[in-house]
Amino acid sequence: MIIRELYVKQRHLPLRAPFKTALRTAVDIESLEVMIELENGLTGIGAAVPTWVITGDSSESIKAALLGPIRSAIIDEDITNFKKVLKKVQKCCIGNTSAKAAADIALHDLYARLLQLPLYALLGGKGTIETDMTVGVDDPDVMAANAEKSVKDGFKVLKIKVGNDPTLDIARIQAIRERIPATIKIRLDANQGWTPKEAVRLIREMENLELGIELVEQPVHARDLEGLKFVTDRVNTPIMADESLFSASDALMLVSGRYVDLLNIKLMKCGGIDEAIKLASIAEANGIACMIGSMMESSLSVAAAAHFAAGHPNIKFYDLDAPLWLVEEPEGMLYNGGNIQLVDVPGLGITREKEW
Incomplete structure (x- = not known):
């Protein structure tokens, strides 16, 4: 089952009330969602959020990493060689942990869907x-x-x-x-x-x-x-x-x-x-x-x-x-x-x- 494409979109999600910590106050979040598609049309989804004060990742950097080195690393790979694909995500660039997390989540979702199992199972x-x-x-x-x-x-x-x-x-x-x-x-x-x-x-x-x-x-x-x-x-x-x-x-x-x-x-x-x-x-x-x-x-x-x-x-x-x-x-x-x-x-x- 060959990975055919990776897509990214951005969602704006308002909070019910301000979220205050010693590092920041948030009133909304930007979530970058990724969808990975197999050649048979089956898809898996993941997401990441930019958190400047913790990961150093921005919306722009997450999107760039997903559509750049991460996409290049997994396109045309076989999802059934699951661990190899996951390792390629981690090795394709330095840092960018939020973008890697989004891709990793999507790949896990996709593989579990392929096997017809809840991910926790x-x-x-x-x-x-x-x-x-x-x-x-x-x-x-x-x-x-x-x-x-x-x-x-x-x-x-x-x-x-x-x-x-x-x-x-x-x-x-x-x-x-x-x-x-x-x-x-x-x-x-x-x-x-x-x-x-x-x-x-x-x-x-x-x-x-x-x-x-x-x-x-x-x-x-x-x-x-x-x-x-x-x-x-x-x-x-x-x-x-x-x-x-x-x-x-x-x-x-x-x-x-x-x-x-x-x-x-x-x-x-x-x-x-x-x-x-x-x-x-x-x-x-x-x-x-x-x-x-x-x-x-x-x-x-x-x-x-x-x-x-x-x-x-x-x-x-x-x-x-x-x-x-x-x-x-x-x-x-x-x-x-x-x-x-x-x-x-x-x-x-x-x-x-x-x-x-």
């Missing part, structure tokens, strides 16, 4: 997982109200954004804890917003206040690995790497050096599902559990992340609420509070053929 899993809900950075009272609403909506785990104003972060978590049941888990994501010493001081204070923090994600700058280890070694709360983790070599370094306790894998950072499997397996071999996360993305790429997570036994944490922030309804996934049920149809369960 092809990857060896079942189609049910549970996500957290993100509470964006804001004033303590606003964050507490948003957290309370999320709990009423059925979420049992909250991911709280902090880090843009360390002087407020303790007050934010205290305000949230006062408004939600003690059984609700809280995860913190500082998005590189603290210095190592600030992180240690703040996390220790939260521990002393018994605020019940399950984990803290990326407390310091992505490239400050010694600072990351400084924090990990001095607090009891598990520390997770996010922006510090892109590649398999990053994963190997982080886990072998015990820089962190946990890893957050995102398809846009690592280049797709095939690379994500490597990261999760490296961590598993070193006794380090992983989270599957996403940027602010469309249902298409988040569904791909969910299928990967459902299929890998070392994904223990799930942060896949992005489609719930969009004005458009989620596709390929049925959300019931924090529970996600993947649809039981071949591939990702999302069709786009009539839209191209």
